[in-house]
Amino acid sequence: MRREVFTIKRYIKIITFIIIFTLVFTFPIQQEEVLRLDKYENENIKKVYLIKENSEPYQLLQKVYVKGYKDEIVMFIQIDMKRESISKLKIIYQNETSHYGGHISEEWFLSRFEGKDTNLTLKTVKMSAKKEEEVVAVTGATISSRAVVKGVNKVLSNYREIRNNIK
Numbered sequence: 001m002r003r004e005v006f007t008i009k010r011y012i013k014i015i016t017f018i019i020i021f022t023l024v025f026t027f028p029i030q031q032e033e034v035l036r037l038d039k040y041e042n043e044n045i046k047k048v049y050l051i052k053e054n055s056e057p058y059q060l061l062q063k064v065y066v067k068g069y070k071d072e073i074v075m076f077i078q079i080d081m082k083r084e085s086i087s088k089l090k091i092i093y094q095n096e097t098s099h100y101g102g103h104i105s106e107e108w109f110l111s112r113f114e115g116k117d118t119n120l121t122l123k124t125v126k127m128s129a130k131k132e133e134e135v136v137a138v139t140g141a142t143i144s145s146r147a148v149v150k151g152v153n154k155v156l157s158n159y160r161e162i163r164n165n166i167k
Helices: 002-026 101-105 142-166
Strands: 032-036 045-053 056-067 072-080 085-093 123-125 134-136
Touching: 045 142, 056 142, 072 142, 085 142, 101 142, 123 142
Parallel strands: 123 134
Antiparallel strands: 032 045, 045 056, 056 072, 072 085
16 A cells, blocks of 8 residues: 555656656747847937847837936837837936926836837927827926927837847
């Protein structure tokens, strides 16, 4: 009886190993590669990273500096190269006025950029966006809002150049 239990446990271990081995080595493993594209960096766009998945361009991440109302605004903008849209905008530094301009770092404002088509040139509007390229400014922080839009447009323009050169 004891020998049968030992044999069953051994067979379970062997079968488990075979299943794991088969799963690991028969399904395609996605590999990501990150490349710095310093050739596309300039006075405003300080860092450009291309993320490849299985050797295909997947995401583009750019760090951009623009002049705000009070100080420089530094942003990371991530572009989904398959969907041709902005997937994420993150402000990593700003020193705008805390009453109004500081709201440009808040998610409710930043989310207005997510999903925007990379072929657009964005415009700041004050009341409501009626067209896809329009982004509603933070009330009382028009200059700060315009600076963010200006930075995004610089990144989008740079992205279009990169896209045209790597395809």
